[in-house]
Amino acid sequence: MTIPEDRDAGSAVPARAGTVISVDAMGGDLGPAAVVAGLDRSARKNPDIRFLLHGPQDELARLVAKKRALRDRVELRDASGVVQMTDKPSQVMRHGQGTSMWSALESVRDGEATVCVSCGNTGALMALSMVRLRKLPGVSRPAIAVLWPSRNPQGFNVMLDVGADIRADAQDLLQYALMGASYARNGLDLARPRIGLLNVGTEEHKGRAELHAAHTLIAAHAGDAHYDFVGFVEGGDIPGDRADVIVTDGFTGNIAIKTGEGTAKLVGDLLREAFAYTPLSRLASLLAYTSLRRLQKRIDPRRVNGGVFLGLNGTVVKSHGAADATGVSAAVKLAFQLAQSGFSERLAQRIAGATETAPAPPAGPKNGTHA
Amino acid sequence: MTIPEDRDAGSAVPARAGTVISVDAMGGDLGPAAVVAGLDRSARKNPDIRFLLHGPQDELARLVAKKRALRDRVELRDASGVVQMTDKPSQVMRHGQGTSMWSALESVRDGEATVCVSCGNTGALMALSMVRLRKLPGVSRPAIAVLWPSRNPQGFNVMLDVGADIRADAQDLLQYALMGASYARNGLDLARPRIGLLNVGTEEHKGRAELHAAHTLIAAHAGDAHYDFVGFVEGGDIPGDRADVIVTDGFTGNIAIKTGEGTAKLVGDLLREAFAYTPLSRLASLLAYTSLRRLQKRIDPRRVNGGVFLGLNGTVVKSHGAADATGVSAAVKLAFQLAQSGFSERLAQRIAGATETAPAPPAGPKNGTHA
Numbered sequence: 001m002t003i004p005e006d007r008d009a010g011s012a013v014p015a016r017a018g019t020v021i022s023v024d025a026m027g028g029d030l031g032p033a034a035v036v037a038g039l040d041r042s043a044r045k046n047p048d049i050r051f052l053l054h055g056p057q058d059e060l061a062r063l064v065a066k067k068r069a070l071r072d073r074v075e076l077r078d079a080s081g082v083v084q085m086t087d088k089p090s091q092v093m094r095h096g097q098g099t100s101m102w103s104a105l106e107s108v109r110d111g112e113a114t115v116c117v118s119c120g121n122t123g124a125l126m127a128l129s130m131v132r133l134r135k136l137p138g139v140s141r142p143a144i145a146v147l148w149p150s151r152n153p154q155g156f157n158v159m160l161d162v163g164a165d166i167r168a169d170a171q172d173l174l175q176y177a178l179m180g181a182s183y184a185r186n187g188l189d190l191a192r193p194r195i196g197l198l199n200v201g202t203e204e205h206k207g208r209a210e211l212h213a214a215h216t217l218i219a220a221h222a223g224d225a226h227y228d229f230v231g232f233v234e235g236g237d238i239p240g241d242r243a244d245v246i247v248t249d250g251f252t253g254n255i256a257i258k259t260g261e262g263t264a265k266l267v268g269d270l271l272r273e274a275f276a277y278t279p280l281s282r283l284a285s286l287l288a289y290t291s292l293r294r295l296q297k298r299i300d301p302r303r304v305n306g307g308v309f310l311g312l313n314g315t316v317v318k319s320h321g322a323a324d325a326t327g328v329s330a331a332v333k334l335a336f337q338l339a340q341s342g343f344s345e346r347l348a349q350r351i352a353g354a355t356e357t358a359p360a361p362p363a364g365p366k367n368g369t370h371a
Numbered sequence: 372m373t374i375p376e377d378r379d380a381g382s383a384v385p386a387r388a389g390t391v392i393s394v395d396a397m398g399g400d401l402g403p404a405a406v407v408a409g410l411d412r413s414a415r416k417n418p419d420i421r422f423l424l425h426g427p428q429d430e431l432a433r434l435v436a437k438k439r440a441l442r443d444r445v446e447l448r449d450a451s452g453v454v455q456m457t458d459k460p461s462q463v464m465r466h467g468q469g470t471s472m473w474s475a476l477e478s479v480r481d482g483e484a485t486v487c488v489s490c491g492n493t494g495a496l497m498a499l500s501m502v503r504l505r506k507l508p509g510v511s512r513p514a515i516a517v518l519w520p521s522r523n524p525q526g527f528n529v530m531l532d533v534g535a536d537i538r539a540d541a542q543d544l545l546q547y548a549l550m551g552a553s554y555a556r557n558g559l560d561l562a563r564p565r566i567g568l569l570n571v572g573t574e575e576h577k578g579r580a581e582l583h584a585a586h587t588l589i590a591a592h593a594g595d596a597h598y599d600f601v602g603f604v605e606g607g608d609i610p611g612d613r614a615d616v617i618v619t620d621g622f623t624g625n626i627a628i629k630t631g632e633g634t635a636k637l638v639g640d641l642l643r644e645a646f647a648y649t650p651l652s653r654l655a656s657l658l659a660y661t662s663l664r665r666l667q668k669r670i671d672p673r674r675v676n677g678g679v680f681l682g683l684n685g686t687v688v689k690s691h692g693a694a695d696a697t698g699v700s701a702a703v704k705l706a707f708q709l710a711q712s713g714f715s716e717r718l719a720q721r722i723a724g725a726t727e728t729a730p731a732p733p734a735g736p737k738n739g740t741h742a
Binding site: 236 | 520521522534537569571578579605606607608609610611619621622623625626627628629630631632633634635636637638639640641642644645646648649651652654655656657658659661662663665666669
């Protein structure tokens with residue numbers, strides 16, 4: 001595969017200090033206007049952010065020109081192809097070279113940015129990320145991590161994998177624990193995150209064989225990798241406060257988050273119906289307006305928009321396909337925070353350290369101290 | 372294992388017409404008082420219900436005597452042993468003979484009742500049910516089915532397995548589809564339930580190999596078994612309206628329902644906090660009181676309390692361990708409905724029919740008509 005050389009056809013904005021995020025303008029359900037509106041929001045709040053924006057030059061130039069906050073802060077990279085939601089990952093891997101998604105990843109590959117944001121097709125984005133950015137040394141399966149509203153003081157828990165790969169063996173689950181801990185440190189400012197391993201019960205004899213092996217591995221690395229291991233956790237702990245990071249395989253994780261999202265949405269819709277039911281309840285909803293807004297903000301999935309691809313040379317933030325300006329802006333904020341904290345480099349070091357120190361960790365003790 | 376012979380030490384209430392439910396009084400977190408209070412509620416609403424109540428004779432007699440609605444409608448069966456929540460299923464299988472749980476199942480085994488209700492230890496209840504009631508001919512893995520609040524007109528969807536067994540191959544998933552369809556017909560009055568197979572995406576190429584095999588099998592039986600197969604569904608469809616019955620393995624199902632429960636509970640708690648936040652919002656919550664009560668009733672897990680064990684000679688309703696009188700009464704209501712509809716017999720016929728007609732179903736067509 002060749003690296004496209006034509007990407008400097010963009011604007012002539014001079015390079016300037018600030019943290020640069022590479023953004024795929026295309027592939028979201030609401031089109032590039034929503035993406036540009038999201039960047040505008042982020043730029044107005046954050047004077048230190050700059051963008052490499054990938055997509056059809058003329059269309060993007062028109063959209064960007066309308067936003068004053070984006071003046072001098074967006075460098076366009078022309079790419080006329082768009083990865084569609086229905087495209088198969090294997091097709092995109094072979095033929096995706098002229099697309100905005102490919103171009104956005106190339107900026108990370110080339111070191112112009114350390115974090116990329118896209119609203120596009122998740123499967124294609126993961127496949128392209130794997131072949132263009134490549135896996136970190138020591139990682140066999142990259143993972144997608146999400147933030148989930150929780151009872152913890154930080155307001156969210158990290159869960160991974162939520163769908164990068166439907167399989168995971170014990171070693172993969174250990175790597176998810178390491179990557180999730182690193183993400184919690186850099187994305188949620190938790191110095192020593194608590195890791196939980198998702199299972200059907202908290203007793204040590206429960207669940208599948210690979211989970212018992214993973215339990216031993218994750219416990220053995222707790223000291224070196226500076227996390228606490230709380231052992232097995234259950235589905236109810238994903239929004240709970242027993243752990244900050246929930247580790248699971250991508251099949252289970254994907255179904256868990258979609259079940260949680262669907263249930264929260266059902267409750268929200270029924271709540272709206274309940275308030276519309278009588279004149280008295282309609283009045284009540286007016287009186288409670290600010291309180292309900294606060295609640296909505298707390299659990300609005302758009303505010304924590306962004307699955308993060310971990311385990312690659314560089315970080316990719318996958319924004320929801322249906323993200324509007326609020327959603328895109330949330331994904332960009334996360335990308336900025338991860339870029340500023342040097343997350344990609346830290347994660348790479350963490351994985352390299354763990355791989356060196358413990359190719360075959362001891363079966364016990366359960367909570368190894370610093371080796 | 373011997374069948375205890377001492378269970379007629381109970382009261383001398385004469386047998387009377389009505390549907391008899393066998394109830395384990397012990398093992399719930401709130402003790403037998405909550406169970407008896409639940410039976411009292413049910414008895415007051417339903418003149419046709421009668422109970423065989425298993426547990427320590429003296430204690431139960433005192434509790435029952437206080438409830439006028441239970442007069443002449445409860446037959447006590449003395450059993451002094453109690454299965455604790457911490458007991459291991461294997462222990463209970465070997466040594467559980469004098470317990471109320473064992474005794475409650477014996478009444479189903481002996482044909483005195485077709486449905487049993489217990490709030491006790493789920494693992495022990497399933498293990499005991501397997502050895503005492505035994506699996507239906509043709510069933511290799513029994514399943515636990517739950518009702519889940521949904522957008523469907525009936526208000527709930529059926530999901531199974533939610534934790535009887537952490538494994539399930541394609542044949543098991545087919546049996547779950549058959550059992551779930553039968554449960555939806557008898558528990559939710561749906562003449563032709565729509566079955567969905569839980570996966571990480573709705574495209575046919577997604578997910579694990581056993582899911583593709585199960586897809587073919589379940590589609591092939593749709594005509595004979597009088598259900599519609601809607602194909603793969605996602606986590607968001609569990610509370611949705613694309614399917615009435617969600618089929619999955621017990622590992623995934625257990626994690627999905629616990630995630631959904633935990634998320635709904637978090638939203639509910641945050642909602643309560645939001646309403647307590649300002650004087651205005653407290654006033655609002657008063658005005659909206661009846662609407663909010665209606666919502667709470669709609670999604671209150673106590674109202675749909677009861678996982679149902681399917682695939683045994685007899686039906687077991689597992690009430691939540693923390694069930695209060697409302698929860699116990701809901702489980703009893705479900706047990707009554709299933710007993711009255713002749714569910715146990717119908718399910719046995721359905722499974723027997725499917726096993727006879729199709730030991731090796733054709734790979735296609737996807738929606739076989741009546742063979």
